[in-house]
Amino acid sequence: QSALTQPRSVSGSPGQSVTISCTGTSSDVGGYNFVSWYQQHPGKVPKVMIYDVNKRPSGVPDRFSGSKSGNTASLTISGLQAEDEADYYCCSYAGTYSWVFGGGTKLTVL
Amino acid sequence: QLVESGGGLVQPGGSLRLSCAASGFTFSSYEMNWVRQAPGKGLEWVSYISGGGRPTYYADSVRGRFTISRDNPRNSLYLQMNSLRADDTAVYYCASVAGGLLNYWGQGTLVTVSS
Numbered sequence: 320q321s322a323l324t325q326p327r328s329v330s331g332s333p334g335q336s337v338t339i340s341c342t343g344t345s346s347d348v349g350g351y352n353f354v355s356w357y358q359q360h361p362g363k364v365p366k367v368m369i370y371d372v373n374k375r376p377s378g379v380p381d382r383f384s385g386s387k388s389g390n391t392a393s394l395t396i397s398g399l400q401a402e403d404e405a406d407y408y409c410c411s412y413a414g415t416y417s418w419v420f421g422g423g424t425k426l427t428v429l
Numbered sequence: 430q431l432v433e434s435g436g437g438l439v440q441p442g443g444s445l446r447l448s449c450a451a452s453g454f455t456f457s458s459y460e461m462n463w464v465r466q467a468p469g470k471g472l473e474w475v476s477y478i479s480g481g482g483r484p485t486y487y488a489d490s491v492r493g494r495f496t497i498s499r500d501n502p503r504n505s506l507y508l509q510m511n512s513l514r515a516d517d518t519a520v521y522y523c524a525s526v527a528g529g530l531l532n533y534w535g536q537g538t539l540v541t542v543s544s
Contacts, residue, residue: 410531
């Protein structure tokens with residue numbers, strides 16, 4: 320049950336694109352198409368931005384997209400906006416009714 | 430909607446029972462989880478329970494100390510926490526499951542383990 324590996328921080332200017340990586344193993348990220356991404360603003364509840372690797376819940380802007388290659392998943396945010404500044408967590412199903420999260424990435428919009 | 434309660438300050442070695450009240454959906458049809466977040470830290474999956482109450486699963490960090498349960502007629506989920514340690518200090522969230530996604534989350538309840 321080791322945490323997935325994410326960069327501690329990323330940054331970008333308004334309008335630019337950023338990509339956050341999430342590296343796991345063949346027992347979690349690589350083994351299932353159940354990778355999700357959560358956005359969390361300070362003091363708030365995590366919000367689902369991407370699920371099942373690349374699906375967006377209704378209401379999430381199409382600026383947010385997800386992908387996966389092998390044991391690494393990625394979240395790309397294009398056309399950065401000030402309100403995108405938040406912590407982002409990846410999460411993967413890890414088999415036998417367990418889940419594993421990444422350590423979180425702080426996105427700063429410059 | 431999911432609403433947690435039962436958090437508070439407890440001494441090391443003590444016990445606490447968290448509750449999660451569900452409304453607006455057929456609770457018994459949904460698998461449920463507890464997820465926690467230590468202050469300033471990341472999210473950690475804690476425990477899972479099926480819609481019928483069995484099976485249950487736990488993270489290594491809490492197995493043997495925490496017990497997840499549910500009362501479907503009362504639309505409630507519980508987490509009995511025993512032998513609490515300082516590193517159990519966190520906001521505890523209940524979350525429902527849809528496929529492989531933890532989709533709906535409560536607002537969380539803070540547990541502080543300190544003497």
